[in-house]
Amino acid sequence: MKENILAITGPTSGIGRATVMELTDKCDRMVLLVRNLNKGEELKNEIAAQSDVKVDLIHCDLSDLSSIEKAAAEMKDKYDSINHLILNAGVVSLTRQETKDGFEMMMGTNYIGHFYLTHLLIPLVLNSEVKQIVVVSSDGYKFSPITAPYFKRKKFNPVTNYGKSKLGTLYLMQALYDSYQDQGLKTTAVHPGAVSTNLGKTPENERIGNIVYKMLDPFFLSPIEGSTSTVKAVEAPERYNGKYMHNGNIVKIKKHGNDIDARTSLISATLDVLNLTHL
Ligand SMILES: NC(=O)c1ccc[n+]([C@@H]2O[C@H](COP(=O)([O-])OP(=O)(O)OC[C@H]3O[C@@H](n4cnc5c(N)ncnc54)[C@H](OP(=O)(O)O)[C@@H]3O)[C@@H](O)[C@H]2O)c1
Numbered sequence: 351m352k353e354n355i356l357a358i359t360g361p362t363s364g365i366g367r368a369t370v371m372e373l374t375d376k377c378d379r380m381v382l383l384v385r386n387l388n389k390g391e392e393l394k395n396e397i398a399a400q401s402d403v404k405v406d407l408i409h410c411d412l413s414d415l416s417s418i419e420k421a422a423a424e425m426k427d428k429y430d431s432i433n434h435l436i437l438n439a440g441v442v443s444l445t446r447q448e449t450k451d452g453f454e455m456m457m458g459t460n461y462i463g464h465f466y467l468t469h470l471l472i473p474l475v476l477n478s479e480v481k482q483i484v485v486v487s488s489d490g491y492k493f494s495p496i497t498a499p500y501f502k503r504k505k506f507n508p509v510t511n512y513g514k515s516k517l518g519t520l521y522l523m524q525a526l527y528d529s530y531q532d533q534g535l536k537t538t539a540v541h542p543g544a545v546s547t548n549l550g551k552t553p554e555n556e557r558i559g560n561i562v563y564k565m566l567d568p569f570f571l572s573p574i575e576g577s578t579s580t581v582k583a584v585e586a587p588e589r590y591n592g593k594y595m596h597n598g599n600i601v602k603i604k605k606h607g608n609d610i611d612a613r614t615s616l617i618s619a620t621l622d623v624l625n626l627t628h629l
Contacts, residue, residue: 353404353429354379354480355378355380355429356373356381357380357434357435358381358436359410361383365438365545365573368577369581377403378403379406380403381432382394383467385410390407409421412460412463413463415462415463418467426473431474431479432471434482436580436584437486438580440488440549441456442456443455443511453623454501460516461518462624468526469624481534481536481587482535482587483535483536484537484583485539485540486580487519488541488542491517493512495609500620518616521617523537523539527592529628531591536588543596544570545573546572547576578598579595579596582597
């Protein structure tokens, strides 16, 4: 019998951290794709203190295409299948930043980074028994539709730019469903809710971020509560296949989130910029 392997991006904080702690008994091995190996080691020790699940750490900075390539190559070397791939990592940037490859930071990390990682790992996912990809998207996709230029636009608004990056992840899930459902892929996008995490807290805005978070705290879910949607998706891959889900409920997507022309145009521009022929 093959090992049941779960791989996740962004497990070192917030929703991702809670998700791995909730899923330790749902797999034989967890592959933690982390940008900070020290935080990864801490998490690995924490998991080992309460579970026998095997845990591997792999360095993967989603804002750097060469780091994603290295991580995927290491995974292909070590494993021949991945049952559940969870695209959870995310960044909110209040000022305009760029990734190593010159993409706007949120689009480059949240969307392009995950798109590329998925492209590289899909053969491993399709080679598993479960064949599942869970995309942690966000209701933030509602903030804005998306039009070209997609990746290097100079005009910047933190709210709409974040929204576009999360709309990109929703389109990614839909494109994966269309391309691979007949090969048995199950894919789901989830909205975790408004969750108290480190999202958007950078050293530059930590003080103001903490004040805002404190004021809004009663309205936020805890990270464990925020992990519920991902956990439910992992527990029932077929039930939410091809859907956008929150807390176990399939959610109707707004018109621009179902715009096939907009999606096709974004996916095709992404393939071009990554020099790929297919997702
Ligand atoms: N919090 C909410 O209310 C909310 C609502 C809707 C959707 N979401 C989505 O939920 C997901 C998890 O966010 P969170 O709220 O748990 O935020 P968080 O506490 O800031 O955690 C984000 C995770 O992503 C990792 N990450 C950030 N940039 C990365 C990069 N370049 N390469 C690799 N990993 C990177 C972080 O690593 P480090 O630990 O090294 O920083 C961390 O593990 C995100 O996709 C977010 O968009 C959150």
